[in-house]
Amino acid sequence: MSDSQTRTRSREQEETEEQSAGLECPECGGSVIADDEHGETVCQDCGLVVEEDSVDRGPEWRAFDSKEKDEKSRVGAPTTNMMHDKGLSTNIDWRDKDAYGNSLSSTQRKKMQRLRKWNERFRTRDSKERNLKQALGEIDRMASALGLPENVRETASVIYRRALDEDLLPGRSIEGVSTASVYAAARQAGVPRSLDEITDVSRVEKSEIARTYRYVVRELGLEVQPADPESYVPRFASSLDLSEESERRARQLLQNAKEKGVHSGKSPVGLAAAAVYAAALLTNEKTTQAAVSEVADISEVTIRNRYHELLEAEQDLPVA
Secondary structure: OOHHHHHHHHHHHHHHHHHHHOOEOOOOOOEEEEEOOOOEEEEOOOOOEEEOOOOOOOOOOOOOOHHHHHHHOOOOOOOOOOOOOOOOOOOOOOOOEOOOOOEOOHHHHHHHHHHHHHHHHHHOOOHHHHHHHHHHHHHHHHHHHHOOOHHHHHHHHHHHHHHHHOOOOOOOOHHHHHHHHHHHHHHHOOOOOOHHHHHHHOOOOHHHHHHHHHHHHHHHOOOOOOOOHHHHHHHHHHHOOOOHHHHHHHHHHHHHHHHHOOOOOOOHHHHHHHHHHHHHHHOOOOOOHHHHHHHHOOOHHHHHHHHHHHHHOOOOOOOO
């Protein structure tokens, strides 16, 4: 229940109590109280029901603890940073049908078309809101194409809003800052995507994405840890239909590489791809460097080089 609704309800209860306090029992002259549970006003002394069938302003459901109360309370859709107006405005459906699924008449269709047009105009009051609406649409499109979860989209939307509020956009494209926000949010959430994967779904060049990303991270003071090669392993293994044993073996290879310092200065995507390939061979599962290269979007030469380095870091394994 929102603060405004809570204040309104408490104010109504106070008014009801004040009205009840001014009443007297017509039988004995005693004080009367309001019984909200039964919707009655009764005398405290003789029990006479002075008023009945009062309006119950509470919810129609019952809750027996605070958690159940929070789950059942209905105050409309939650606000979200993924929409420029945080989801507080109304949307007019694009389908020309009524609530029963029947098609609208030609007159009604024209009317709804005009209403949609004016609704869109009123939803974006100035250039800043139009900018935000376009950017959040780009963020949602790219996140969907990359298969990123909703929390990453929320974080990317917050990063873009901060960049817009701190006036970081002049001289940079909306698409560039949007892409940089998605890239940073994915890394912060521990579900990173490589720069090449980001570039494939973006409308700007790779060099602009990298440049804008460094600028946004520096100016906003974002805490972005270096990408962990292990975070790429589950996605690569799933795309190649490898078993859990292979995935676990790939993680062991990467952990050994970290202990030996082999990972320093190497691309995390390349290390993860090589670990997945090596693990598949060690567990006798069929896969090829070409298949891993296609999934990881990295060259076969890189996989071969990292593959040998990972095996050398294994004390008990011979060099292939």
